[in-house]
Amino acid sequence: xxxxxxxxxxxxxxxxxxxxxxxxxxxxxKENGNDVVIVVSAMGKSTDQLVDLAAQITAKPSKREMDMxxxxxxxxxxxxxxxxxxxxxxxxxxxxxxxxxxxxxxxxGNARITxxxxxxxxxxxxxxxxxVVAGFQGISSDQQITTLGRGGSDTTAVALAAALxxxxxxxxxxxxxVFTTDPRFVKEARKLAAISYDEMLELANLGAGVxxxxxxxFAKNYNVPLEVxxxxxxxxxxxxxxxxxxxxxxxxxxxxxxxxxxRVSVLGLPNELTTLSTIFSTLAKNGLNVDIxxxxxxxxxxxxxxxxxxxxxxxxxxxxxxQHKSVLQYEKVESETGLAKVSIVGSGMVSNxxxxxxxxxxxxxxxIAIKMVSTSxxxxxxxxxxxxxxxxxxxxxxxxxxxKVAVIV
Amino acid sequence: xxxxxxxxxxxxxxxxxxxxxxxxxxxxxKENGNDVVIVVSAMGKSTDQLVDLAAQITAKPSKREMDMxxxxxxxxxxxxxxxxxxxxxxxxxxxxxxxxxxxxxxxxGNARITxxxxxxxxxxxxxxxxxVVAGFQGISSDQQITTLGRGGSDTTAVALAAALxxxxxxxxxxxxxVFTTDPRFVKEARKLAAISYDEMLELANLGAGVxxxxxxxFAKNYNVPLEVxxxxxxxxxxxxxxxxxxxxxxxxxxxxxxxxxxRVSVLGLPNELTTLSTIFSTLAKNGLNVDIxxxxxxxxxxxxxxxxxxxxxxxxxxxxxxQHKSVLQYEKVESETGLAKVSIVGSGMVSNxxxxxxxxxxxxxxxIAIKMVSTSxxxxxxxxxxxxxxxxxxxxxxxxxxxKVAVIV
Numbered sequence: 001x002x003x004x005x006x007x008x009x010x011x012x013x014x015x016x017x018x019x020x021x022x023x024x025x026x027x028x029x030k031e032n033g034n035d036v037v038i039v040v041s042a043m044g045k046s047t048d049q050l051v052d053l054a055a056q057i058t059a060k061p062s063k064r065e066m067d068m069x070x071x072x073x074x075x076x077x078x079x080x081x082x083x084x085x086x087x088x089x090x091x092x093x094x095x096x097x098x099x100x101x102x103x104x105x106x107x108x109g110n111a112r113i114t115x116x117x118x119x120x121x122x123x124x125x126x127x128x129x130x131x132v133v134a135g136f137q138g139i140s141s142d143q144q145i146t147t148l149g150r151g152g153s154d155t156t157a158v159a160l161a162a163a164l165x166x167x168x169x170x171x172x173x174x175x176x177x178v179f180t181t182d183p184r185f186v187k188e189a190r191k192l193a194a195i196s197y198d199e200m201l202e203l204a205n206l207g208a209g210v211x212x213x214x215x216x217x218f219a220k221n222y223n224v225p226l227e228v229x230x231x232x233x234x235x236x237x238x239x240x241x242x243x244x245x246x247x248x249x250x251x252x253x254x255x256x257x258x259x260x261x262x263r264v265s266v267l268g269l270p271n272e273l274t275t276l277s278t279i280f281s282t283l284a285k286n287g288l289n290v291d292i293x294x295x296x297x298x299x300x301x302x303x304x305x306x307x308x309x310x311x312x313x314x315x316x317x318x319x320x321x322x323q324h325k326s327v328l329q330y331e332k333v334e335s336e337t338g339l340a341k342v343s344i345v346g347s348g349m350v351s352n353x354x355x356x357x358x359x360x361x362x363x364x365x366x367x368i369a370i371k372m373v374s375t376s377x378x379x380x381x382x383x384x385x386x387x388x389x390x391x392x393x394x395x396x397x398x399x400x401x402x403x404k405v406a407v408i409v
Numbered sequence: 410x411x412x413x414x415x416x417x418x419x420x421x422x423x424x425x426x427x428x429x430x431x432x433x434x435x436x437x438x439k440e441n442g443n444d445v446v447i448v449v450s451a452m453g454k455s456t457d458q459l460v461d462l463a464a465q466i467t468a469k470p471s472k473r474e475m476d477m478x479x480x481x482x483x484x485x486x487x488x489x490x491x492x493x494x495x496x497x498x499x500x501x502x503x504x505x506x507x508x509x510x511x512x513x514x515x516x517x518g519n520a521r522i523t524x525x526x527x528x529x530x531x532x533x534x535x536x537x538x539x540x541v542v543a544g545f546q547g548i549s550s551d552q553q554i555t556t557l558g559r560g561g562s563d564t565t566a567v568a569l570a571a572a573l574x575x576x577x578x579x580x581x582x583x584x585x586x587v588f589t590t591d592p593r594f595v596k597e598a599r600k601l602a603a604i605s606y607d608e609m610l611e612l613a614n615l616g617a618g619v620x621x622x623x624x625x626x627f628a629k630n631y632n633v634p635l636e637v638x639x640x641x642x643x644x645x646x647x648x649x650x651x652x653x654x655x656x657x658x659x660x661x662x663x664x665x666x667x668x669x670x671x672r673v674s675v676l677g678l679p680n681e682l683t684t685l686s687t688i689f690s691t692l693a694k695n696g697l698n699v700d701i702x703x704x705x706x707x708x709x710x711x712x713x714x715x716x717x718x719x720x721x722x723x724x725x726x727x728x729x730x731x732q733h734k735s736v737l738q739y740e741k742v743e744s745e746t747g748l749a750k751v752s753i754v755g756s757g758m759v760s761n762x763x764x765x766x767x768x769x770x771x772x773x774x775x776x777i778a779i780k781m782v783s784t785s786x787x788x789x790x791x792x793x794x795x796x797x798x799x800x801x802x803x804x805x806x807x808x809x810x811x812x813k814v815a816v817i818v
Contacts, residue, residue, distance in 0.1 A: 016465040050485070056425040057489055058496035065495070068503050069488035072481035076459070079478035080466055086474070087467035094477050099552060120552075143508060143529075 003125070003166040004029050007039040007135065007157035011174040012231035013077050014044030022231055023084040025172065026130060030090060035125045037164060039135040039157040040081055042073025063108035067137075067147045071097065074134035074153070082132045092130040095120065097137030098145065102156060104138035110149035113138060113156075116163035133160065151212020158215045162222035169224050171211055172231035177238035178203065178210060180402040181255040185390050188403030193236070195253055196243035202345040202379045203254045216240065243347050251348035251355055252400040257393050259386050260311040261291075261339040263371060266321065268331025271303040279305060279321075279328055286320045288313050291341070292374040292381060302331075308372060308383055311337050339371060340389035343381040344396060356380045362399045368392055412534070412575040413438050416448040416544065416566035420583040421640035422486050423453030431640060432493040434581065435539060439499060444534045446573060448544040448566040449490055451482025472517035476546070476556045480506065483543035483562070491541045501539040504529065506546030507554065511565060513547035519558035522547060522565075525572035542569065560621020567624045571631035578633050580620055581640035586647035587612065587619060589811040590664040594799050597812030602645070604662055605652035611754040611788045612663045625649065652756050660757035660764055661809040666802050668795050669720040670700075670748040672780060675730065677740025680712040688714060688730075688737055695729045697722050700750070701783040701790060711740075717781060717792055720746050748780060749798035752790040753805060765789045771808045777801055 006029060008022045022040075030036045050069050054061045061069075078094035085092035101117030121131050135153025138146050148155050154171060161169035176191055178200065183189035195203070197220035201213055211228055219226050219240065229237025269275050276295065283290055292308045309317050314335060321333050349355045356373075359380050363370060368391070372383035384392055397403060415438060417431045431449075439445045459478050463470045470478075487503035494501035510526030530540050544562025547555050557564050563580060570578035585600055587609065592598035604612070606629035610622055620637055628635050628649065638646025678684050685704065692699055700717045718726050723744060730742050758764045765782075768789050772779060777800070781792035793801055806812060 016462065019466065053425065053485075053489060054492055057428065057492045060496075061492045062495055065488040065491045065503060068491075068505075069485060072484045075481045075484075076462075076478060079474040080462060082474045082477075083463055083466045083470045086471055087469075094474060096477075096554070099554075145505070145508075 001033065001035050002168075003035045003037060003161075003164050005037045005039065005157050005161040005164065005166045005169040006172060007153060007169065008041065008081075008172045008231060009153065009174070010041040010044050010047070012172050013040050013081065016080070018231070019043075019077070019081050020084050022081060022172070023088055025231060026081075026085060027088060027090055029170075030130055034167075037121060037125070037131045037133065037160055037166070038081065039133050039153055039160060040074060040077040041135050041153040042070070043077050043080075046073045046076070064144065067108045067145050070147060071134070071137040071145050074136055078132045078134045085130055085132070090130055091128060092132055093124050094132040094134075096134050097156070098139035100131075100133040100160070102133075102138035102159070104140055104146045104148065106140040106142055106144065106146075108144070108146055111138060111140065111146040113148065113159045116159055118160075118163050121160075121164065149214075151214050154212045154215030155218055158218045158222070158224055158226070161224045162218065166224065168227065169219065170227045170229060170237075171215075172229060173210060174230070174232070175210055175228070176230040176233055176235060177228050178240070178254070180253065181393055181397055182257070185257075186255075186394055186397050188397055190403055192238045192253060194239040194241065196347050197240060198243070198378055199253050199345050199347055200240045202343070202376070203256050211240070251352050252344045252346040252396075252402065253348075254345050255393050255396050255400075255402070256343045256345060257340060257389055259340045259389055261308050261341050261383060261386070262311045262314045262335055262337045263306055263308050263339055263383060264314070264317055264321075265304060265306040265334045266328070266330045267304045267334065269303050269305060270329050271301050275303060275328075276305070280307075282324050282328070283317065283320060286316070288317055288320065292372050292383060294372055294374070306372065308339070308341065336371070338386050339383050340386040340392075341381055341383050342389060342392045342396065343379050344400065345379045347378045349380070350377050358399070359396065362395055363392060366391065366395055411443045411577075412446060412570075412573050413443045414446045414448065414566050414570040414573070414575045414578040415581060416562060416578065417450065417490075417581045417640060418562065418583070419450040419453050419456070421581050422449050422490065425489070427640070428452075428486070428490050428493050431581070432490060432497055434640060435494065436497060436499055438579075439539060443576075446530060446534070446540045446542065446569055446575070447490065448542050448562055448569060449483060449486040450544050450562040451479070452486050452489075455482045455485070473553065476517045476554050479556060480543070480546040480554050483545055487541045487543045491539075494539055494541070499539055500537060501541055502533050503541045503543075505543050506565070507548035509540075509542040509569070511542075511547035511568070513549055513555045513557065515549040515551055515553065515555075517553070517555055520547060520549065520555040522557065522568045525568055527569075527572050530569075530573065558623075560623050563621045563624030564627055567627045567631070567633055567635070570633045571627070575633070578628065578635050579646075580624075580635055580637045582619060582637060583639070583641070584619055584637070585639040585642055585644060586637050587649070587663070589662070590802055590806055591666070594666075595664075595803055595806050597806055599812055601647050601662065603648040603650065605756050606649060607652070607787055608662050608754050608756055609649050611752070611785070612665050620649070660761050661753045661755040661805075661811065662757075663754050664802050664805050664809075664811070665752045665754060666749060666798055668749045668798055670717050670750050670792060670795070671720045671723045671744055671746045672715055672717050672748055672792060673723070673726055673730075674713060674715040674743045675737070675739045676713045676743065678712050678714060679738050680710050684712060684737075685714070689716075691733050691737070692726065692729060695725070697726055697729065701781050701792060703781055703783075715781065717748070717750065745780070747795050748792050749795040750790055750792050751798060751801045751805065752788050753809065754788045756787045758789070759786050767808070768805065771804055772801060775800065775804055
């Protein structure tokens with residue numbers, strides 16, 4: 001008998017009605033003759049409400065007590081969903097993270113799963129029960145309730161699928177799958193039938209929150225096939241798996257983009273071996289995430305570095321750089337806001353060296369200036385003016401013929 | 410160092426403001442140099458909201474899943490209260506029932522505590538921390554989350570006090586103590602400085618919900634001194650302890666009463682040894698609680714039984730009796746609604762045989778007919794017309810001089 005893990009996100013269990021709807025999806029899979037293990041998030045905005053309660057008490061809640069507080073959210077969902085399954089005539093049992101054997105490191109707020117003791121789940125599966133597990137939470141070796149951080153329920157689902165050697169892990173969410181680009185901006189955006197783990201990682205910021213990168217990495221490491229699909233609409237979603245069985249060997253599979261990007265340039269740095277590591281470890285220690293990095297050596301003893309950050313991080317970035325000026329020994333810092341990042345992603349690029357050039361060409365023909373470029377094996381990212389972002393995505397979507405394959409339903 | 414257990418009920422932690430207020434009470438006790446262990450209920454009406462959610466899904470939720478659902482309520486309170494204590498500069502740590510070592514029988518909805526493993530609490534106490542424990546919940550030997558049923562948080566507090574050999578268990582609630590009778594009906598009602606466990610048990614229905622009888626029994630068995638006091642008003646409450654140190658050897662310490670009482674009479678029953686057990690075990694099996702029972706043998710082979718039930722149970726009672734008529738072999742059933750029960754309670758009665766007679770006399774002088782009577786060592790209960798209830802309580806309160814002792818503050 002196959003084991004299927006199904007994960008339902010917050011919006012998919014956001015009301016009693018949706019919980020009943022999720023129950024129907026689960027029953028459908030059970031009726032297909034599978035053993036079914038369900039992972040759920042907290043209902044809709046309930047986590048936000050709990051965070052708000054804590055904020056009324058303290059500006060700096062302890063992470064341990066936040067974990068204690070927030071884990072109640074998923075616990076409510078598992079009990080209600082289990083009741084719904086029982087009400088519909090199916091034998092089901094709910095488990096909190098610790099009951100499901102989700103063991104984590106002894107950290108709060110962002111613990112990693114160290115082991116899953118599947119005995120209890122397997123025991124109940126042999127009795128024919130549907131298992132409903134609270135996502136996002138686990139237990140440390142010192143018996144503390146821990147949480148897995150952002151995307152935690154996705155990670156729980158994938159980790160359980162790996163530990164149970166499940167045939168598949170379905171991620172039910174509020175979109176019908178992974179699209180070639182954001183359909184809110186590009187009419188021709190179409191749903192992909194399949195995508196590789198690496199492509200999914202590179203497209204992570206498309207349709208924010210569809211699937212957490214950490215869960216995708218986990219799935220890749222343990223080779224767990226994922227399907228992102230809608231809990232509302234009954235249609236096939238997007239399969240995420242190793243780069244086999246792909247619908248076509250598309251050169252470009254999707255276009256990702258984000259606005260509110262700022263370029264920071266640190267000019268006149270000493271040209272030493274440790275310059276890059278010093279500057280970026282200083283920023284990282286202060287919690288600042290840098291995206292694209294470009295180094296430009298202008299003379300033998302001086303170098304310049306440009307990098308992109310979220311515009312909301314600009315002020316902190318400048319402050320940190322100024323605080324460390326005596327160590328970093330740069331001449332000056334410049335910045336440019338109002339930028340956007342547009343990336344094309346596809347594993348076909350590896351064997352197709354002209355793709356980056358084609359992208360630059362398309363943008364140039366449209367009169368769009370490229371401010372920064374970064375390339376990887378399966379991705380080319382450009383930083384351009386934010387004003388051109390949607391247009392750039394649109395013309396690239398056409399140029400790489402992303403709308404030409406029929407929508408998979 | 411003394412250990413003090415403090416329990417805060419749902420209204421005492423019903424809002425962020427009240428949680429901060431409870432934190433101040435706790436800190437006061439900590440500053441007195443005591444080790445402090447706190448037990449809390451779910452916030453205000455949050456349990457009702459969870460019950461309502463479940464009711465939207467199923468009319469018959471499994472008890473296991475209801476326990477899973479409802480225990481989130483106390484878990485939210487412990488985290489918020491612990492944050493409040495930390496915010497005020499005190500080291501505190503929260504524990505769910507299972508983390509606090511509250512072991513129960515393997516039953517859901519109404520489990521009894523079988524053992525408390527206090528290791529973890531004691532370990533944190535030695536570090537000077539305030540311990541905040543989720544009331545009402547525990548863990549069974551098969552690792553299920555269980556609840557203790559009604560009054561569960563009171564029971565948790567008393568059981569913890571017993572297991573930790575605490576000096577005292579304070580029950581913070583929304584009343585200032587235990588009164589001689591209900592002050593909403595009798596102006597002269599006064600707060601008692603002290604009352605015995607047994608008297609408290611007999612007065613249980615006074616000021617409904619002040620303290621659950623189960624917790625009182627537990628406290629009596631382990632000789633844990635309790636104090637019922639207000640979380641809002643800073644004044645002494647009512648001490649509940651063995652019948653020593655009582656303010657006075659009052660013959661009557663309080664007057665309990667309830668309305669919506671119905672008398673049911675089953676006439677013409679066979680006068681056999683098993684008649685009583687048959688009729689009342691039949692009713693009990695069907696979940697019907699009978700209060701006062703009176704048997705009246707009218708001839709050698711026939712007998713009649715009267716008993717009181719809540720008026721809301723009358724219809725079910727009649728139905729059950731009719732369903733079992735062939736077994737019970739009675740002639741007919743009669744009932745009288747619109748009655749009330751008025752009881753006087755006091756351990757001084759044991760050595761004072763005239764108390765019941767004095768009660769009957771006082772009622773007779775007021776022209777109040779007594780329909781049923783039941784007596785115990787420390788209680789005399791009468792059933793009268795509901796229309797006379799408040800008047801009867803009033804004149805008994807005067808007759809037994811309950812208002813004469815100064816109010817204790």
